[in-house]
Structure formats: structure tokens, C-alpha cells
Amino acid sequence: MSGEVDWNPIRAIARRVLREGAPLELTDEVRALLLRTAREVAVTDAAAALRTEAGAYELLRECSRRITDGSNRLMDALHRMYRHQKAGDYDSARQEMRDVLAVEVVPHYRETAQGQLDDMADAP
Numbered sequence: 001m002s003g004e005v006d007w008n009p010i011r012a013i014a015r016r017v018l019r020e021g022a023p024l025e026l027t028d029e030v031r032a033l034l035l036r037t038a039r040e041v042a043v044t045d046a047a048a049a050l051r052t053e054a055g056a057y058e059l060l061r062e063c064s065r066r067i068t069d070g071s072n073r074l075m076d077a078l079h080r081m082y083r084h085q086k087a088g089d090y091d092s093a094r095q096e097m098r099d100v101l102a103v104e105v106v107p108h109y110r111e112t113a114q115g116q117l118d119d120m121a122d123a124p
Contacts, residue, residue, distance in 0.1 A: 005108050007067050010037045014064035024057055034059055041066040042105045070106040090123040
């Protein structure tokens with residue numbers, strides 16, 4: 001997937017719709033944003049979900065969940081990884097990234113975890 005992602009627009013919509021209870025307005029722009037985000041977070045069959053308002057709502061919920069959960073999982077693992085590295089325990093540091101890779105589905109987060117793991121290839 002490489003490249004930068006910009007999930008601020010989808011986060012803003014999710015905040016308004018999922019947290020504040022605003023209606024989900026399925027404009028062409030919102031549909032395109034949902035399709036792009038679904039692709040970026042590895043949600044399949046997004047086009048089918050957009051056929052109904054309920055499906056679009058669930059698609060928004062799932063995209064938002066994957067972004068948040070993946071971010072939290074990766075950040076927590078990175079924090080632990082850095083602690084292990086500082087202590088000289090590279091086996092445990094590597095395992096933190098392997099654990100992320102074992103469960104993460106979002107390509108952006110997987111690439112970050114794999115990059116960290118690759119960077120430790122020559123470490124003791």
C-alpha cells in the first residue's frame with residue numbers, strides 16, 4: 001500500500017455520525033471517501049455496503065474501528081518494543097512487532113510493524 005494516508009476526513013465523519021448522532025449523508029464525496037478508506041483498511045465488499053444506508057453506517061463503523069484499534073495496537077507495541085530495545089532485549093522487541101503482524105489487517109499498520117522488524121534484522 002505504501003504512501004501516506006489521510007484519515008482525518010473519515011475520523012471527522014465518524015465523530016459526527018457515530019459519537020454525536022448526526023445523520024450519515026451519503027453524498028458522492030462521502031461515498032468516495034468510504035470506498036477509499038475501506039480499501040486502505042482492508043475492508044472487502046465496500047461497494048455492496050454502500051447500497052443501503054444501514055450498510056454505509058456499518059462500513060463507517062468498521063473503518064473507524066480498524067483505524068483506531070490498529071493505531072492503538074501499534075502504538076502500544078512500539079512503546080513496549082522501544083523499552084525492550086533500551087534494555088538490550090531485541091528478541092522481545094522483535095516479538096512485539098511479530099505479535100502486531102499476527103493480528104493486524106490494516107496495510108499501513110502492517111507496513112510500519114514490518115519496517116520496525118526489518119530494522120532490527122541486524123540487531124543482536
